[in-house]
Amino acid sequence: MFRQLMMLFLSASNYAQAFSFYSRKIFRAGEARIRTFLSANYIERKIPLVSSPRSFPSDNNEISTKQQPPTFANRALLISSFTDGVAPAAAPAQQFLKTSLISTLANDALEQVEDVVESSAVQSPCCGPDMEAVAVMEELQDALLDLNQSERAAESTAELVSNKGDLLEDILQHVSASYGIVSDADDADARSVRSRASSASDADDDHSASDTAATAAPPVTVRLLYIPTAMYALRADSTSTPGKQRQRARYDGKQRRKQVEELLYDMLNEHTTGTATTLDTASDPASSTNNDSSAAASVNVNILAVTLDLDDGSIKQPVGSDDPDDFPKDGEEALTDWSPHMIYVEGGNTFWLHHCMTKGGWADKIVAACSGPSGAVYCGKSAGAIIAGKHVETATWKQMDDPSVVPGMEEYEDWAGVSGLSLCGDLSIFPHMASKWEDLVEEKQKDIDDSAVLLTDWDVCCISGDTKEATFIGIESSTNPEVTGTTSSVTDGGSANTDLVRA
Structure with missing residues (x-):
């Protein structure tokens, strides 16, 4: 009985030593991978x-x-590999994914707003197109043009994101503003109110679409x-x-x-x-609601x-x-x-x-x-x-x-x-x-x-x-x-x- 207990103890001890050895080995391998990513010299x-x-x-x-x-x-x-190729924050591929996704979101929003502009012009030929929709459309067009030119001029994807972070934020603001325009597109009364308000305002008082978006800011x-x-x-x-x-x-x-x-x-x-x-x-709208008026433009x-x-x-x-x-x-x-x-x-x-x-x-x-x-x-x-x-x-x-x-x-x-x-x-x-x-x-x-x-x-x-x-x-x-x-x-x-x- 004593011999069996000793053998069991030694087996457990050997297992613990082996586990400790492989744990250190795995940890060191993971640590080496982290260092690789932190000091990685990416090439493009x-x-x-x-x-x-x-x-x-x-x-x-x-x-x-x-x-x-x-x-x-x-x-x-x-x-x-998603974990090795895209997930590391320093990976240029992640930056490429980011700019690509934001560009796709903006182009999708632009197509929808263009439909609203065309539809409003047809429905109200005397008053012309919905000017709020026109403003959002032009802002999206300008931002996309800027992004496309920057992509072609940048020597690397990381350089693009580093230099154009504010532009990416602006694009997401415009995309959010476009959702408000599109959601109201079927509401003729809402468009009429916006049109009358726009006509009554002073010509020099140019309200940008970004200002309008500040009151709504639907999530992107x-x-x-x-x-x-x-x-x-x-x-x-x-x-x-x-x-x-x-x-x-x-x-x-x-x-x-x-x-x-x-x-x-x-x-x-x-x-x-x-x-x-x-x-x-x-999935919880209440958790993302911000009642602070200073953050009304948040997206x-x-x-x-x-x-x-x-x-x-x-x-x-x-x-x-x-x-x-x-x-x-x-x-x-x-x-x-x-x-x-x-x-x-x-x-x-x-x-x-x-x-x-x-x-x-x-x-x-x-x-x-x-x-x-x-x-x-x-x-x-x-x-x-x-x-x-x-x-x-x-x-x-x-x-x-x-x-x-x-x-x-x-x-x-x-x-x-x-x-x-x-x-x-x-x-x-x-x-x-x-x-x-x-x-x-x-x-x-x-x-x-x-x-x-x-x-x-x-x-x-x-x-x-x-x-x-x-x-x-x-x-x-x-x-x-x-x-x-x-x-x-x-x-x-x-x-x-x-x-x-x-x-």
């Missing part, structure tokens, strides 16, 4: 985007013979569409039942979505003058978020409002009439994601939702990044995703030449790049006819559709993001350049 490299006509498989996973015209994402972030609303479908693929090697696997995947997806929501709140609250909004206060942020499963088109887990009318009823409405400002496509099994996207006919809807000045910011992580590229074949290189989940496409060879969304032109994406994959990548990249972007967990490929540029962001001490193969681009003079591009 831009190349022009080119695109050939795209084709996406039909519902039987065969390449469609009907090619679509090339379409770039309005703005996109293609990442290996961000619509987030989260797509975790790639996570929902069943694993044949799992000891859990399919039901348990799905339950776990839904829980993990919910937690990951919450991280994205928290980041968006933190980012936008840096450029608002109101009380900082959080996930806890967003708060609210995020409406839903989860879309491309497998069945269902919408789940709505947050941000108690009104069900604020959310889409199904996936098609989520990608069209709901007009999301950001679409986040989670990582997981690329083949399952592609299969669900194909059988549901989601590809064109996602591309359309992410295109144009007010198109949603596309954020694709791992599988979500691969699917945004020209080819999904890069998912076969490491052979970590299981293709057997897709009927009729069970072998890796079946995915040769299969197309992605081509949101980044002729670039294909290879996430989670590491030195151990260098020889493999060198061999495999010969199988695709265009360039492959190699992203470590710290690297991000940022797409700007308006300027047709890809910006590669990485930490200088890590494996730098690379573009393998040859990239053909057209210069201003019209001649073609073929270069090996390294970020």
Whole structure:
């Protein structure tokens, strides 16, 4: 008995020592990562985007013979890891996301206000358009022009945010003011009152839209569409039942979505003058109400978020409002009439994601939702990044995703030449790049006819559709993001350049 107790004691002691050792090891690793981010020397490299006509498989996973015209994402972030690539406050990718999202919000607001101006002019041709709406429209136009010019002139994303923080705050103020205009657009009496008040005022007494917004200041609303479908693929090697696997995947997806929501709140609250909004206060209007008249112009942020499963088109887990009318009823409405400002496509099994996207006919809807000045910011992580590229074949290189989940496409060879969304032109994406994959990548990249972007967990490929540029962001001490193969681009003079591009 004594011997058994001694053995138990020694076992517990050894376990405690081992736990202590690994705890110190984990802590030191985490501490090293924190130091890396604090002292990180981020690098940025831009190349022009080119695109050939795209084709996406039909519902039987065969390449469609009907090619679509090339379409770039309005703005996109293609990442290996959200935690390492975007979440660190010092990451330029986070600044790119911030300016892209604010630009999308402003363009969306501008389109709605322009409709109000046009409608008011038609309904009252004698009095002319709603002058308050005109003022907001002009302020949004001027602010967007300033932001676009600043983006082109800035040497880096971090420099842009550092120099134009006040501009971003002004834009959010204008967006908030536009909501008041649009919400009153159907109220003819309210427009009439504003019109009479404007006519009676002295011509030199120019009330700006910002002054009017100070009395209302509706919260700036961000619509987030989260797509975790790639996570929902069943694993044949799992000891859990399919039901348990799905339950776990839904829980993990919910937690990951919450991280994205928290980041968006933190980012936008840096450029608002109101009380900082959080996930806890967003759904409680009373908690964000400020009765202090000196803070009447404050602007708060609210995020409406839903989860879309491309497998069945269902919408789940709505947050941000108690009104069900604020959310889409199904996936098609989520990608069209709901007009999301950001679409986040989670990582997981690329083949399952592609299969669900194909059988549901989601590809064109996602591309359309992410295109144009007010198109949603596309954020694709791992599988979500691969699917945004020209080819999904890069998912076969490491052979970590299981293709057997897709009927009729069970072998890796079946995915040769299969197309992605081509949101980044002729670039294909290879996430989670590491030195151990260098020889493999060198061999495999010969199988695709265009360039492959190699992203470590710290690297991000940022797409700007308006300027047709890809910006590669990485930490200088890590494996730098690379573009393998040859990239053909057209210069201003019209001649073609073929270069090996390294970020």
